[in-house]
Amino acid sequence: MVKKLAVIGFGSTMIGIGINGFILPFHLINGGFFGISLLLNYLWGLKAGITFIILNIPVYLFAFKSNPLYFYNGLMGAVISGMMLEILVPLNGTIQLPIMSSVIIGAFIIGIGVGVxxxxxxxxxxxxxxxxxxxKWSNVNVGVILLAIDAVIITIGLLTLQEPRLFYSLLVVSIVGLLASIITFLKSVKFYMN
Structure with a gap:
C-alpha cells in the first residue's frame, strides 16, 4: 500500500508539473479527462482539478461493478491527480520556454507520470x-488505446476552440501515449523474462 501511494504521489506530481508548468501557459490540451477539464477551463473558467475529479465519477461507478481493484486504485489516482493539478496551479507562467520546447518537455513529464x-x-x-x-479485455496495449481516445478529444478541442495552436496538443498526446506504451511494455517484458 505504501509503494502504491508513493507511485500515485510521484505520478500525480509529474502530471501536475507537466500540465501547469508547460501545457496551461499555451492554452493547449492534454488527452483524457485532463484534456476535457482543460477545455472546460478555457471555455468557462471551471477549475480543471475539480472538474477532472467530477468527470471521473461515472467511469469509477462502472469500474466498481466490473473490477473493484481497478476502482480503488483508480479512485486514489484520480483524486490525488486532481488535487495535484490544483495545488500546482502556481507553476502556470513561471517557466518561460518556446512553445515547441514546452510541449516536448511537458508531454515527457506527463508521459512519465501516466506511464508509471x-x-x-x-x-x-x-x-x-x-x-x-x-x-484487459482486448489485449491491446493500454498506451495505444489512450492515444486513440486522446486523438478524438484533441479533434473535438480543435473544432470547438478553432485555435490552430491546438495542433501542438496532438504532439503532447502522441508523446504521452508513446511514453505510457513504452513504460507499460517494459513491465510486461520484465514479467515474461522472469
Missing part, C-alpha cells in the same frame, strides 16, 4: 481507467 501509474495498474483518471479495462 499505469504500470502499477493505477489509473490517473477515468479515461486511463477505461483504457486499462479495455486493454
Amino acid at each position: 501509474m499505469l504500470r502499477a495498474h493505477v489509473s490517473p483518471g477515468g479515461m486511463d481507467l477505461l483504457a486499462l479495462l479495455l486493454a
Whole structure:
C-alpha cells in the first residue's frame, strides 16, 4: 500500500508539473479527462482539478461493478491527480520556454507520470481507467488505446476552440501515449523474462 501511494504521489506530481508548468501557459490540451477539464477551463473558467475529479465519477461507478481493484486504485489516482493539478496551479507562467520546447518537455513529464501509474495498474483518471479495462479485455496495449481516445478529444478541442495552436496538443498526446506504451511494455517484458 505504501509503494502504491508513493507511485500515485510521484505520478500525480509529474502530471501536475507537466500540465501547469508547460501545457496551461499555451492554452493547449492534454488527452483524457485532463484534456476535457482543460477545455472546460478555457471555455468557462471551471477549475480543471475539480472538474477532472467530477468527470471521473461515472467511469469509477462502472469500474466498481466490473473490477473493484481497478476502482480503488483508480479512485486514489484520480483524486490525488486532481488535487495535484490544483495545488500546482502556481507553476502556470513561471517557466518561460518556446512553445515547441514546452510541449516536448511537458508531454515527457506527463508521459512519465501516466506511464508509471499505469504500470502499477493505477489509473490517473477515468479515461486511463477505461483504457486499462479495455486493454484487459482486448489485449491491446493500454498506451495505444489512450492515444486513440486522446486523438478524438484533441479533434473535438480543435473544432470547438478553432485555435490552430491546438495542433501542438496532438504532439503532447502522441508523446504521452508513446511514453505510457513504452513504460507499460517494459513491465510486461520484465514479467515474461522472469
